[in-house]
Amino acid sequence: MLVLARETTGLLIARGVLAVLFGLLALIWPIATVFGLAVLFAVYALIDGIGLLVAAFRRQVSPATGLAGAIGVILAVMTVVWPGITVLALAIMAGAWAVVTGVGEIVTAVRLRKQIQGEVWLGLAGGLSVIAGLVILLQPIAGVIGIAAVLGVFALLYGIALLLLGYRVHKVAKSAEALR
Numbered sequence: 001m002l003v004l005a006r007e008t009t010g011l012l013i014a015r016g017v018l019a020v021l022f023g024l025l026a027l028i029w030p031i032a033t034v035f036g037l038a039v040l041f042a043v044y045a046l047i048d049g050i051g052l053l054v055a056a057f058r059r060q061v062s063p064a065t066g067l068a069g070a071i072g073v074i075l076a077v078m079t080v081v082w083p084g085i086t087v088l089a090l091a092i093m094a095g096a097w098a099v100v101t102g103v104g105e106i107v108t109a110v111r112l113r114k115q116i117q118g119e120v121w122l123g124l125a126g127g128l129s130v131i132a133g134l135v136i137l138l139q140p141i142a143g144v145i146g147i148a149a150v151l152g153v154f155a156l157l158y159g160i161a162l163l164l165l166g167y168r169v170h171k172v173a174k175s176a177e178a179l180r
Contacts, residue, residue: 013166013167013170016159016162016164018159019155023157024156026148027156035083037147037151038086038087039079039083041086042076042077042079042083042086043076045075045076046073046077048069049068049069049070049071049075050073052065052066087144088140090147091144092137094136094143095133095135096137099137102125102128102129102130102132104126105129106123106126106130108126
């Protein structure tokens with residue numbers, strides 16, 4: 001146990017520091033963060049698309065899978081050539097999704113009002129979702145910045161948690177060494 005604690009402390013702390021740095025950078029430069037995500041999507045779509053095309057040419061999968069592979073490669077190329085359109089499309093899809101799910105939650109809350117108590121919270125959540133979705137649809141860049149902000153806050157909190165865990169594991173390892 002002591003060896004495991006000593007070996008993992010450094011990894012936990014390194015991961016925590018990297019997550020905190022990533023979180024801070026995402027919050028400081030949200031547009032660059034989202035464009036970075038677009039590039040990662042392009043890499044993924046390219047690798048996935050090529051893999052599907054190879055599988056289709058080897059007749060390991062259906063021809064429809066080959067079509068999906070070709071579309072993946074095309075999307076990857078389009079993302080590299082026009083990353084802004086990819087980022088904008090992501091924001092628009094997120095906004096539309098928020099509006100649709102919000103309306104669904106409001107309708108569900110109205111239908112449930114005679115069957116459960118507290119349905120108002122579902123309706124309120126749905127209303128907030130609709131408002132957020134409309135804001136994103138009207139100002140897609142705000143949606144893009146919001147995505148980066150959520151990612152940045154998550155990474156920051158995750159990194160802090162890893163750092164605290166690394167400190168705790170380090171303390172346990174030191175205490176165990178002192179007892180030996």
